[in-house]
Amino acid sequence: MTNQNPVLDTSPLVPPVPLLFEESVPGRRGAILPEPEPGGTPPPPELIRAALDLPELSESQVVRHFTGLSRINFSVDGQFYPLGSCTMKYNPKMNEDAAAEEGFRRSHPLLAGRYNQGNLALMYRLQESLKKLTGFGGCSLQGAAGAQGELAGMLMIRAWHLSRAGEERRRVLIPDSAHGTNPATCTMAGFTAESIPSGPGGAVDMDALRRAVSGEGAATLGGMMITNPGTLGLFEKNIVEIIRIIHDAGGLVYGDGANMNALMGIVKPADLGFDVMHLNLHKTFSTPHGGGGPGAGAILAGKTLGAFLPGPVVVRRAEAQKAGTAPGPSGNAGAAPGDPAAEPYRLESPPSSIGRIKAFQGNFGILVRAYAYIRTLGGRGLRRASEYAVLNANYLRELVKEHYPTPFGADRPCMHEFTAAPDLGGGIHTVDIAKRLIDYGFHPPTVYFPLIVKEALMAEPTETETKETLEAFAAALGAIAEEARTNPELLKGAPHNTPVGRLDETAAARNPILRYGPAE
Numbered sequence: 161m162t163n164q165n166p167v168l169d170t171s172p173l174v175p176p177v178p179l180l181f182e183e184s185v186p187g188r189r190g191a192i193l194p195e196p197e198p199g200g201t202p203p204p205p206e207l208i209r210a211a212l213d214l215p216e217l218s219e220s221q222v223v224r225h226f227t228g229l230s231r232i233n234f235s236v237d238g239q240f241y242p243l244g245s246c247t248m249k250y251n252p253k254m255n256e257d258a259a260a261e262e263g264f265r266r267s268h269p270l271l272a273g274r275y276n277q278g279n280l281a282l283m284y285r286l287q288e289s290l291k292k293l294t295g296f297g298g299c300s301l302q303g304a305a306g307a308q309g310e311l312a313g314m315l316m317i318r319a320w321h322l323s324r325a326g327e328e329r330r331r332v333l334i335p336d337s338a339h340g341t342n343p344a345t346c347t348m349a350g351f352t353a354e355s356i357p358s359g360p361g362g363a364v365d366m367d368a369l370r371r372a373v374s375g376e377g378a379a380t381l382g383g384m385m386i387t388n389p390g391t392l393g394l395f396e397k398n399i400v401e402i403i404r405i406i407h408d409a410g411g412l413v414y415g416d417g418a419n420m421n422a423l424m425g426i427v428k429p430a431d432l433g434f435d436v437m438h439l440n441l442h443k444t445f446s447t448p449h450g451g452g453g454p455g456a457g458a459i460l461a462g463k464t465l466g467a468f469l470p471g472p473v474v475v476r477r478a479e480a481q482k483a484g485t486a487p488g489p490s491g492n493a494g495a496a497p498g499d500p501a502a503e504p505y506r507l508e509s510p511p512s513s514i515g516r517i518k519a520f521q522g523n524f525g526i527l528v529r530a531y532a533y534i535r536t537l538g539g540r541g542l543r544r545a546s547e548y549a550v551l552n553a554n555y556l557r558e559l560v561k562e563h564y565p566t567p568f569g570a571d572r573p574c575m576h577e578f579t580a581a582p583d584l585g586g587g588i589h590t591v592d593i594a595k596r597l598i599d600y601g602f603h604p605p606t607v608y609f610p611l612i613v614k615e616a617l618m619a620e621p622t623e624t625e626t627k628e629t630l631e632a633f634a635a636a637l638g639a640i641a642e643e644a645r646t647n648p649e650l651l652k653g654a655p656h657n658t659p660v661g662r663l664d665e666t667a668a669a670r671n672p673i674l675r676y677g678p679a680e
């Protein structure tokens with residue numbers, strides 16, 4: 161396909177990757193190993209293998225091979241990545257500088273508190289910032305992912321019920337549009353998940369909710385898990401009423417805060433009545449994610465559940481010490497205020513803590529990055545980030561609505577993302593659109609989620625993209641709609657310019673072939 165518009169250039173995305181085995185030349189070397197030390201102990205013979213069939217190459221060939229492979233990857237640093245519900249925003253490089261500071265990078269988690277005050281101070285300030293943003297009174301930074309934050313929150317709710325003889329309160333209501341981690345984590349915490357349908361506007365069906373908690377239902381209700389904005393990208397207008405209904409029935413409400421990118425500085429979830437929630441620092445707070453890298457799911461809780469937070473959390477004792485009310489910490493008894501050896505920051509477990517959910521102090525390097533992000537933007541900057549995230553999503557939704565309409569909530573603004581149900585005709589499915597977008601150089605949006613939208617295509621542009629990028633993406637979606645009309649087979653066979661074409665994803669997952677060459 162030839163196209164004059166550079167935006168719609170579908171020529172191969174990356175130069176060919178030099179191969180390793182094919183370029184091997186016997187005797188060529190990329191590294192010179194030192195001779196074994198004279199008099200050293202040789203390895204035991206059973207550990208010495210026969211010569212391995214490894215390629216023989218120069219160092220530069222190897223570097224070019226692996227650099228070439230890395231360029232086949234999609235990344236936020238390389239391309240637009242509108243993966244819905246994942247908040248794939250730009251990862252500021254300044255955060256990396258901060259996390260690479262010696263004192264952060266080289267400190268050991270078992271270092272005594274007095275040598276670790278700077279790191280504990282950073283964690284304390286991050287806890288405080290997140291508390292201020294959400295309105296909650298307690299924060300734990302232990303969670304290594306959103307899902308782990310959810311699990312912790314649900315264990316806290318379970319512990320709270322058990323502390324008040326609520327053993328039988330095991331039912332947890334979850335909207336049918338929820339992220340899959342919600343039913344999974346609530347089940348792991350000992351509850352049973354129960355789906356609540358969405359009404360025609362995409363909001364929770366209030367009659368179904370009332371039915372689920374009335375009569376017998378109230379006595380067995382553990383609570384509810386809900387994300388706001390929901391996965392349809394719509395603000396749940398009845399949220400205060402929903403939470404009141406659950407509270408009246410004796411349940412608690414878990415807020416899945418993965419969608420906080422729409423709300424920073426605008427809504428404090430604690431004000432809406434949530435009892436506990438997590439924040440995805442690797443989404444909303446710009447720390448890198450994906451590829452299995454470390455994340456962070458901070459857990460926040462209000463009055464009811466604060467004492468159950470996973471521990472330890474960082475507490476500050478400067479005020480208490482100044483007032484002369486607190487005893488000196490162990491190993492530092494009697495340190496005078498202002499004494500550099502004093503330890504104002506200390507790790508402590510909340511009184512009814514569910515315990516640890518992660519070794520040491522969570523993913524500390526990620527916490528540094530999130531804190532750097534918060535300090536860079538400041539309160540007003542965070543609010544603007546959310547405002548732009550919402551603006552960008554609405555702009556994109558508007559640009560593509562002809563062929564990619566939103567079946568729920570089309571009559572009102574979306575939040576930071578939207579879920580479309582494309583209808584291009586020609587037997588074209590969402591998967592074909594997603595694969596063809598790769599040819600145009602874009603990461604596909606989230607597809608087939610949430611489950612309540614047929615052929616769902618869920619896009620989240622984030623605030624860090626330019627107007628031009630959004631327009632280029634919309635142009636690609638427009639071109640694909642045109643291709644669906646004129647040449648649907650082109651879409652069904654996509655992608656065409658990637659190193660491998662359309663995969664049988666089910667077979668690839670169930671029966672992966674991981675060897676390089678043909679089987680012997």
Ligand SMILES: *Cc1c(COP(=O)(O)O)cnc(C)c1O
Binds near residue numbers: 391
């Ligand atoms: C991403 C996400 C989660 C889970 O977060 P992980 O860090 O991937 O475990 C939960 N709920 C929603 C709505 C999400 O978008």
